[in-house]
Amino acid sequence: MTDPAPQAPLLSIRLAAPRGFCAGVDRAILMVERAIEKYGAPVYVRHEIVHNRHVVEGLETKGAVFVEELSEIEDSTRPVIFSAHGVPKAVPADAESRGMFYLDATCPLVSKVHVEANRHHDEGRHILMIGHEGHPEVEGTLGQLPDGAITLVETVEDANTVDAPDPAKLAYVTQTTLSLDDTVEIVNALTRRFPAIRGPHKNDICYATTNRQAAVKAIAEGCDMMFVVGAPNSSNSVRLVEVAEKAGCPQAQLVQKSGEVDWPALEAAVANKGGSFCIGLTAGASAPESLVQGVIDEAAKRFTVQVEEVTVSSEDVIFKLPRALIA
Missing domain, CATH: 3.40.1010.20 (4-hydroxy-3-methylbut-2-enyl diphosphate reductase, catalytic domain)
Incomplete structure (x- = not known):
């Protein structure tokens, strides 16, 4: 972590917990990784496995190929995985008619x-x-x-x-x-x-949506600004922005990564307040913790950062992998 400049203004970060990956997302990502390990690359995935480009691009480097429709798959002998969001019954029926081996990562x-x-x-x-x-x-x-x-x-x-x-x-x-x-x-x-x-x-x-919204509500009113790390096509992430604003946070923003934070605007807001400025920070259920830490690290380059984690509940839910990927 880069040391802040001398006499850098104070920035308090209230970190909502729980945040980030839920059990369904963990399972879906692990299914793609295990399938690549077991069957080799490429493994096809119909639709984004979860709504997060950072996750998708990471899986692509390991050998996953993402398609929107089964008709895009050139080699029908390769495994195909359905996303965590679920698919219409017509999709597995189509896969069967094409003789495809498929795995269903539906939460x-x-x-x-x-x-x-x-x-x-x-x-x-x-x-x-x-x-x-x-x-x-x-x-x-x-x-x-x-x-x-x-x-x-x-x-x-x-x-x-x-x-x-x-x-x-x-x-x-x-x-x-x-x-x-x-x-x-x-x-x-x-x-x-x-x-x-x-x-x-x-x-x-789901429990994860419920818990993440409760955590945002617990910190929103005491924050000058809230950042939700998540993708714009992630429903649960967009809802967290709405929940923060309704719960009393003056301004809430969805950012996919630290590079999307308007740091000059935040620096100006902190300077204008003239005292301790507090931001809330959370992540949608498909956003990895590394992206949250990235925001904290970038903040520490500009401010004297004090981080307080506010925990409203703990989570121990685990969803098992399908038998085809356990052996």
Whole structure:
């Protein structure tokens, strides 16, 4: 770590914990690495294994080749891995029709939502899915059932206007990476309109999303600024920015790495305050800890840095690898 200049202004960093990789992301990345070790390169991956370019580029150097569709794979004898976000049922069916060997890295908590959707459909219910249109996880869940079996609900306004084929036979599921507070508002709107609607036995929003949002809420109000390390296409990372602002942080920004921080603007903000300036720092569930440390290291080149880690919960969740990669 580079020593700061003499009499460098003080910068307090409140580091949210937990942050960064969740068990589903850990498992997905390890699956790609193990597959390359076991089967050699290349190993194909349909869609970004997780939403983080740093991770994707690191896996590419080891022999992973990322594609958007199976039709892009030139050698059908090579293994293919489906991303942690989940895929429509048509994707493994397509892989089988092409004679491909595939491994599914779908997060088990996303798979749980798929199981719920299938159960409700089998019991004759129409399903409302709370989520963001176009997100791979949403596309994967919609693709578990025939067209028209699931209706997407993105906002409270949608919840107040959505049509239900039979209000007595209705259920809802949610994307796993949503804002807890926003989702509660949508669910409340749906239950007011459709008292008989069935929900999940346990909240679909995953433990990692829940814990990271709670950690941000714990530090937001006391921070002058918040940086969330994550990718712009990472739903849980974008939600952390929103949560920080709603929880009282005057300004929250999403950055993919330290190089995206506007350091001159931060230096000016610290100088203008004339005293101790506090930033919050966290990372989305697909962002590695090395990128968080990179922000701290760059800050230490410009300021006298004091780091305080604020922990709201601990995590010990581990998801097992598929049998094909254990032996």
